[in-house]
Amino acid sequence: MRFADRIDKLPPYLFVGISRKIAEKSAQGIDVISFGIGDPDRETPGHVLDALDAGARKAPNHRYPESEGLPEFRKAVTDWYYRRFGVTLDPETEALSLIGAKEGIGHAALCFIDPGDIALVPDPAYPVYEIGTMFAGGDVYRMPLREENGFLPDFASIPSDVANKAKILWINYPNNPTGAIADRAFFARAIEFAKSHDIALLHDACYTEVTFDGYVAPSLLEVDGAMDVGMEFHSLSKTYNMTGWRIGMAVGNAEMINALMRVKSNLDSGAPQAVQEMAIEALATSDEWIARNNAGYQHRRDRVVESLRGIGLEAVAPKAGLYIWTPVPPGYDAATFTELLLEERDIVVTPGSGYGESGEGYIRLSLTIDDERMEEGLARLEGWKIPPPPA
Ligand SMILES: Cc1ncc(COP(=O)(O)O)c(C=O)c1O
Structure with a gap:
């Protein structure tokens, strides 16, 4: 079959690789917690x-x-x-x-x-x-x-x-x-x-x-x-x-x-x-419903930022959106730190480099994870000493 060049030029969809890694871990019976894709977990009103x-x-x-x-x-x-x-x-x-x-x-x-x-x-x-x-x-x-x-x-x-x-x-x-x-x-x-x-x-x-x-x-x-x-x-x-x-x-x-x-x-x-x-x-949804929905995300934002700072990352709390964008520790790049989180903590984040080369050096955590799973994930970070980067 001869496909158009545009099909060859397509990069793999960012989350496909991540989904594969989650599947591999799950097959080994490991419970992976994902801060990957941004997809609201709560119900439509x-x-x-x-x-x-x-x-x-x-x-x-x-x-x-x-x-x-x-x-x-x-x-x-x-x-x-x-x-x-x-x-x-x-x-x-x-x-x-x-x-x-x-x-x-x-x-x-x-x-x-x-x-x-x-x-x-x-x-x-x-x-x-x-x-x-x-x-x-x-x-x-x-x-x-x-x-x-x-x-x-x-x-x-x-x-x-x-x-x-x-x-x-x-x-x-x-x-x-x-x-x-x-x-x-x-x-x-x-x-x-x-x-x-x-x-x-x-x-x-x-x-x-x-x-x-x-x-x-x-x-x-x-x-x-x-x-x-x-x-x-x-x-x-x-x-x-x-x-x-x-x-x-x-x-x-x-x-x-x-x-x-x-x-x-x-x-x-x-x-x-x-x-x-x-x-x-x-x-026509009321402003109150939207404020309540956003308050839920704001709580998650604060908890995630607190945890990331707890392990020494310079996380900044955004004023809007569903994501925490934070620089990786010195010596790591986006991919190696993403991999480390998955290997050592069973946590999925998105490498910033997946969004373009200027995203190198950052990871993205999504806030669309329910509170209980989020707390389980954050507990995995508590007290974690980030190992020195590979030489
Ligand atoms: C910046 C941005 N634009 C557009 C979309 C897609 O929105 P929709 O679900 O309406 O297609 C997303 C979804 O993640 C997004 O992050």
């Missing part, structure tokens, strides 16, 4: 599940959905954007349903990238920005996210020939995997850079609702000029424990939304309408 029950029984929902989403869904999204961010959007032209943000992020490259075009992608990053670019035949220019810059890209360091050839600029705040946040001033710089080089600015905003210590994350679209060049991707997955239902949205510049809708309408037939009805209900 009951009122949202009720909407699925009702939606499943409506005959119109048994037929093909429209690619752009139900008008009621798009209205619920734009109402939510107004309520949450003070941003006014036209539900007809400036909002689109997605089969999860991942689907929209992957397809977005097809709207902008021709073979040989460049996408500016953060490093480390959620892998789909780069894979989508590769599928569209484009090249990636990696923007290092460095701790000393607050894990924000430095636009001034991008060579002008690269900037001029670039068609897309990806940003993601609150950030996976670093846990960094961005303010409106950063978004304004990104907008100015995108405008000055005629680049589409794509913001992955999946974690804006998972925040701690009273922090309220902004939307790119709050900032002047964003609607001229920007599109924002959002997800119900993390906010409402809905990863399994696959529903998200893209909002922003009408031409960009229209291009994505045209790509999607040729490749998929939209999100199941009963799931869109769940999303309408989810977007």
Whole structure:
């Protein structure tokens, strides 16, 4: 069989290797505790599940959905954007349903990238920005996210020939995997850079609702000029424990939304309408429910950070997101320290190098593990003396 080059170019999915190692250990009867993948462990709210029950029984929902989403869904999204961010959007032209943000992020490259075009992608990053670019035949220019810059890209360091050839600029705040946040001033710089080089600015905003210590994350679209060049991707997955239902949205510049809708309408037939009805209900969830859900993560964040500091790691408590991003001890790299944790403590974390070369030297721990298992895992770290690195 002769496959396309893009299949050979695909890196192994980050979590496949980890799952294999867990399986090997489990086969030996060892109980491995995973802080690996970010996938909420708690249930979708009951009122949202009720909407699925009702939606499943409506005959119109048994037929093909429209690619752009139900008008009621798009209205619920734009109402939510107004309520949450003070941003006014036209539900007809400036909002689109997605089969999860991942689907929209992957397809977005097809709207902008021709073979040989460049996408500016953060490093480390959620892998789909780069894979989508590769599928569209484009090249990636990696923007290092460095701790000393607050894990924000430095636009001034991008060579002008690269900037001029670039068609897309990806940003993601609150950030996976670093846990960094961005303010409106950063978004304004990104907008100015995108405008000055005629680049589409794509913001992955999946974690804006998972925040701690009273922090309220902004939307790119709050900032002047964003609607001229920007599109924002959002997800119900993390906010409402809905990863399994696959529903998200893209909002922003009408031409960009229209291009994505045209790509999607040729490749998929939209999100199941009963799931869109769940999303309408989810977007009306009370602030109290969200605060309670986030308080649970905040407790886990504090416990994980405390334990990591207890073994001498310089863990920082993030203001948002589902991850602790922490440097490995001197002498180790991301892979060797990840391996050590698995071998000596039966704990799974993700090596930062899996998110790009600037993720080298870090590991990521996810907070989507139930409290009891988390405490068991953290107990395995207590009193652990990290051995000297291999010579
Ligand atoms: C940064 C980022 N964007 C997008 C997604 C995917 O979201 P969805 O479940 O809506 O596809 C994830 C999931 O982990 C993520 O971390």
